[in-house]
Amino acid sequence: MRTLVLLSDARHPVSGRPHLSRLETQAIGLAASLDPAARGLHAGSGEDAVRAGLGHGLAGLDVIETTGEADPLPALVGFLADALGGADAPELILAGRRGEGGFETGLVPYLVAERLGLPIVADAVAIRAGEMPGTLVVDQAMAKGARRRVTVRLPAVVTVHPLSPLPRPFAYGPMRRGRIRRHSPAAEQADLPAVAKMAGHGTVAGRAEDTGGTTVGPVDVVPADERPHRARPKLMRTSGTAAGGANLHVGPDPTEAARLILDYLEANGIRRYGKAPE
Amino acid sequence: MTAAAFLPWLIVAMVVVAAVQIARRVILWRSGRPARVDWLAGLKALPRRYLVDVHHVVDRDRSASRMHVPTAGGLVLACALLVVGLVPAIAASRLYFGLVALAFLVMTAGVVLEVRRRYPRPLPRLSLGQWQKLPIPLGVFALGGFVTAFLASLGDPLPAVSILTLLLTTAAGLGLAGMAGHGPMRHALAGAAHLAAHPRPERFGGGRSTELRPIDLDAPGTGKLGAETPADFAWNRLLAFDACVQCGRCEAACPAFAAGQPLSPKHLIVDLAAAAGGGYAQPYAGNAYPNARPVGGAAGLHAPIVSPEGLVHPDTLWSCTTCRACVEECPMMIEHVDAIVDLRRFQTLERGAVPLKAEEPLANFRGADEPNGRALAERTDFAADLRLKVMKDGATAEILLWLGGAAFDLRGQRTLRALILALNAAGVEFAVLGEEERDCGDLARRLGDEATFQRLAKANVATLSQYRFSRILTADPHALHVLRNEYPAFGGSFDVVHHTAFLAEMVAAGRLAPAALTGKAVTYHDPCYLGRYNGEIEAPRALIDALGLERREMARSGRRSMCCGGGGGAPVTDIPGDTRIPDIRMGQASDTGARIVAVACPQCTAMLEGVTGERPEVRDVAELLWEAVQAGGRNEAAAVKAGEPA
Numbered sequence: 031m032r033t034l035v036l037l038s039d040a041r042h043p044v045s046g047r048p049h050l051s052r053l054e055t056q057a058i059g060l061a062a063s064l065d066p067a068a069r070g071l072h073a074g075s076g077e078d079a080v081r082a083g084l085g086h087g088l089a090g091l092d093v094i095e096t097t098g099e100a101d102p103l104p105a106l107v108g109f110l111a112d113a114l115g116g117a118d119a120p121e122l123i124l125a126g127r128r129g130e131g132g133f134e135t136g137l138v139p140y141l142v143a144e145r146l147g148l149p150i151v152a153d154a155v156a157i158r159a160g161e162m163p164g165t166l167v168v169d170q171a172m173a174k175g176a177r178r179r180v181t182v183r184l185p186a187v188v189t190v191h192p193l194s195p196l197p198r199p200f201a202y203g204p205m206r207r208g209r210i211r212r213h214s215p216a217a218e219q220a221d222l223p224a225v226a227k228m229a230g231h232g233t234v235a236g237r238a239e240d241t242g243g244t245t246v247g248p249v250d251v252v253p254a255d256e257r258p259h260r261a262r263p264k265l266m267r268t269s270g271t272a273a274g275g276a277n278l279h280v281g282p283d284p285t286e287a288a289r290l291i292l293d294y295l296e297a298n299g300i301r302r303y304g305k306a307p308e
Numbered sequence: 309m310t311a312a313a314f315l316p317w318l319i320v321a322m323v324v325v326a327a328v329q330i331a332r333r334v335i336l337w338r339s340g341r342p343a344r345v346d347w348l349a350g351l352k353a354l355p356r357r358y359l360v361d362v363h364h365v366v367d368r369d370r371s372a373s374r375m376h377v378p379t380a381g382g383l384v385l386a387c388a389l390l391v392v393g394l395v396p397a398i399a400a401s402r403l404y405f406g407l408v409a410l411a412f413l414v415m416t417a418g419v420v421l422e423v424r425r426r427y428p429r430p431l432p433r434l435s436l437g438q439w440q441k442l443p444i445p446l447g448v449f450a451l452g453g454f455v456t457a458f459l460a461s462l463g464d465p466l467p468a469v470s471i472l473t474l475l476l477t478t479a480a481g482l483g484l485a486g487m488a489g490h491g492p493m494r495h496a497l498a499g500a501a502h503l504a505a506h507p508r509p510e511r512f513g514g515g516r517s518t519e520l521r522p523i524d525l526d527a528p529g530t531g532k533l534g535a536e537t538p539a540d541f542a543w544n545r546l547l548a549f550d551a552c553v554q555c556g557r558c559e560a561a562c563p564a565f566a567a568g569q570p571l572s573p574k575h576l577i578v579d580l581a582a583a584a585g586g587g588y589a590q591p592y593a594g595n596a597y598p599n600a601r602p603v604g605g606a607a608g609l610h611a612p613i614v615s616p617e618g619l620v621h622p623d624t625l626w627s628c629t630t631c632r633a634c635v636e637e638c639p640m641m642i643e644h645v646d647a648i649v650d651l652r653r654f655q656t657l658e659r660g661a662v663p664l665k666a667e668e669p670l671a672n673f674r675g676a677d678e679p680n681g682r683a684l685a686e687r688t689d690f691a692a693d694l695r696l697k698v699m700k701d702g703a704t705a706e707i708l709l710w711l712g713g714a715a716f717d718l719r720g721q722r723t724l725r726a727l728i729l730a731l732n733a734a735g736v737e738f739a740v741l742g743e744e745e746r747d748c749g750d751l752a753r754r755l756g757d758e759a760t761f762q763r764l765a766k767a768n769v770a771t772l773s774q775y776r777f778s779r780i781l782t783a784d785p786h787a788l789h790v791l792r793n794e795y796p797a798f799g800g801s802f803d804v805v806h807h808t809a810f811l812a813e814m815v816a817a818g819r820l821a822p823a824a825l826t827g828k829a830v831t832y833h834d835p836c837y838l839g840r841y842n843g844e845i846e847a848p849r850a851l852i853d854a855l856g857l858e859r860r861e862m863a864r865s866g867r868r869s870m871c872c873g874g875g876g877g878a879p880v881t882d883i884p885g886d887t888r889i890p891d892i893r894m895g896q897a898s899d900t901g902a903r904i905v906a907v908a909c910p911q912c913t914a915m916l917e918g919v920t921g922e923r924p925e926v927r928d929v930a931e932l933l934w935e936a937v938q939a940g941g942r943n944e945a946a947a948v949k950a951g952e953p954a
Binding site (some may be wrong): 049052196197199201203 | 657
């Protein structure tokens, strides 16, 4: 299964230096498990950071050289449209689920999928080829540890969740030997109302891969509401009375025990079940 | 013609057989990577290296030197004399054969001593198999040669006996020569060649050479980094592996072996020698790797060594703490740690096959220049109240204080605070690099990540070169070793001093006046990177003595000290064993009855403090000193007060 991994212009959370996003190294790990010849794709001004992908198991890297301030989306879409139309078309495009480069929207995978008319599956923790040829089985990570297994027809875009398996550790030698193909951005620079609209809406929490933050205007940061003091339940005081013999249950069956615990938590205001927070 | 007249020809035959045998190994050595060897100097220094440097190491085990000096000396002397006997006029002399008989007699005495080391029960660290049987051909050769030569010196009164002993001598002699390629006797030829072509000639004559050598990361072509197969080692390293006598001293000194981790330096070196020849010529008869992981045993000059299919399991490689105890003990001057780091380099740089927990610090190194992923700007946070001068702000100082990774660790900070307070009390002008100080890269290098190390080394050298100072002071022996011995290869030669040496200087110069801390017995744990790597064992002890503390020595101390288990990335590779290395070391400390273990390294502090249960307190020497200085200050104040008029 020919696989491509989108690599963003991420910054290290501590040093702020350009580096390869950890999420994308996990995407590389998933890609390498399906396709030993998986390639990386990066649009941006520097390749030093994303080169590390070669050390994590990518067989090759395509870099579209754009200037530092340019939106990488048209370059990515142009390159992918060409690639999907040609021989050896990529069947699977993997990306991280969020941007890690400062003022990024995290929307690039969605916009790429939209422009190319591909389905997108978010938050994969495991992928494998489906039983039917041309399909992919994706395990999605949901809230509270739940998993959902979906099957998608290829080609498709899949974003990767941080709970996916650890990638192969970095190796310097393969990175040094890895081949990088450099491309200039596609001539056609379509205007992108969608990006502008979505990026304009962006709060700090919504970041995109690969946009480099350039199409994003000034960001509105909504100041956090000042939260008034609320009296919290005095657990120490109530626990003494609640812990009487009436609350002693010996050997209840698990369902009953769970219900009793929940009742207790609710009765003491520790857990407000179904109620909106005050 | 007497039977003894054939003895010189026996020696000629033995030389021929041995030459053929060793030639097969020479062909193997030649397939190693090239190495620059100064043959002339090596051969010139060979007798001194053998008779002085090697003998000093051998002599630490008296039973070994008493055994080896007469055996080897008698053998070499007898052979040399017999070669002279090829001149017919000399061979006719009865006095000559008397001399030969004397040489054989000396050798016989040596063999008797060797037998006593191995029978009825051999020392546990010795290898059995062919090594256990070696005294038999040696003894027959020595005794047969003696009787033959002795009878000849008497005028051959019993020709039948001489012929019989000559036959026995011939069989044993040719047997010994036949062992020169694969058997125990290889150590004689390979050992001598190794001494001449040693990869670290600086070690001899009282010198020291402990720094790891850089590799060329940008070698043209697709040359692989590090050693994967035997052919990837330099030829003189392959030669070194062949020199092993399997005496097991390395094994007895190895902390990982003692803790039941799957490493025995002896087994590893013998494996490496066997790997070059395509597997074992005879089965390995020493102690197995503790808790040995199963391996496939595939071997060959171009077969990967470290893999579950090869001869050495990866866990063996990652158990090493790079403490150099094996190198220190090795009478054949083999460099085990170099071999292990070469193998690790390939695993890390080419395969990315580091243990999973070790990848985290390496990733942090790549992203943030710091193994714990802490921001460099936070390095001086612990000393916010101490007003450290920072070089970047234009400070000029005599001393540059290299804080190291301890500045991020709560325990390490206590030591550093004590050191800084002591420096202030002594009126030392010093400054730090602040956020410009990157990690020295020790951990990355020992884990085989040479690329990261070289990047950090170059960056640190560039930073340090901007500033003017006369000395670098550090409380971390690992940083000390890297800055002092490994940065010169990257263009940075600095005068680096360890805090124990510096504080000892201050006390000796009277700039610090510690009071006597009485009533406490202290034992000092030598950090490997200070004692063995840099030979500094006196200063910390002088400092402890200056504090008036009763100093007790552990059984293993000084240059033969035992590792705390914290070096070489062993805490992050975390290979499981039966017990933990720091527990063993703390047990040795407790055995002295001391209530305090004095340490001089943040790694040792962390490892020894991690020991649970009742144990001596772990205090850095700087902390002890600062406590004494404070006590001295109080005494002084009290004295002044007492002297004041009421």
